[in-house]
Amino acid sequence: MRHWLMKSEPDVFSIDDLARVGREPWTGVRNYQARNHMRDDMRVGDGVLFYHSSCAEPGVAGIARVASAPYPDPTQFERGSEYFDARSSRAQPRWMLVDIGFERKFARPVTLACLRAEPRLADCALLRRGNRLSVLPLTRAHWDTVLALARSSNKPGTSQP
DNA sequence: GCCAACGTTGGC
DNA sequence: GCCAACGTTGGC
Numbered sequence: 115m116r117h118w119l120m121k122s123e124p125d126v127f128s129i130d131d132l133a134r135v136g137r138e139p140w141t142g143v144r145n146y147q148a149r150n151h152m153r154d155d156m157r158v159g160d161g162v163l164f165y166h167s168s169c170a171e172p173g174v175a176g177i178a179r180v181a182s183a184p185y186p187d188p189t190q191f192e193r194g195s196e197y198f199d200a201r202s203s204r205a206q207p208r209w210m211l212v213d214i215g216f217e218r219k220f221a222r223p224v225t226l227a228c229l230r231a232e233p234r235l236a237d238c239a240l241l242r243r244g245n246r247l248s249v250l251p252l253t254r255a256h257w258d259t260v261l262a263l264a265r266s267s268n269k270p271g272t273s274q275p
Numbered sequence: 276g277c278c279a280a281c282g283t284t285g286g287c
Numbered sequence: 288g289c290c291a292a293c294g295t296t297g298g299c
Binding site: 121123167168169172226244245246248 | 295296297298
């Protein structure tokens with residue numbers, strides 16, 4: 115099983131939204147590297163860290179799972195959608211996505227500041243300077259480390275960053 | 276709102 | 288293929 119991190123702006127779609135709907139097509143990705151990860155590398159059941167970006171407290175908010183095989187992002191065909199792509203066709207769709215299924219929300223998010231403070235995450239792609247990729251792979255060690263941070267930050271008496 | 280970093284576009 | 292201009296991302 116592989117592990118991933120996927121960014122979402124909570125004002126648009128948060129971990130609570132995912133918890134409510136249970137499962138969601140990850141529409142709107144218009145970056146080839148991110149698309150390639152979904153199209154070529156993801157498998158049903160892969161673990162996903164659900165990351166809140168562009169918000170007051172950026173960080174990992176919870177866990178999801180890859181819930182479908184890749185298929186064409188329907189919004190690329192929707193004239194009038196902000197994600198419409200005239201260069202795409204149903205015969206040759208340009209943008210592929212997967213469905214993401216809710217697993218759990220952390221009691222407290224693991225904040226970006228907390229991630230940056232963890233030496234074992236120093237080589238994580240998320241923390242690289244200027245990184246903007248919205249779908250990125252994690253090593254098993256990164257995954258385990260973030261989950262451990264989520265557990266430790268929930269212990270009573272543990273200081274928060 | 277600012278700005279650094281990066282991806283995309285398009286002229287040549 | 289090069290590269291400047293432009294647009295977007297995302298933290299602060």
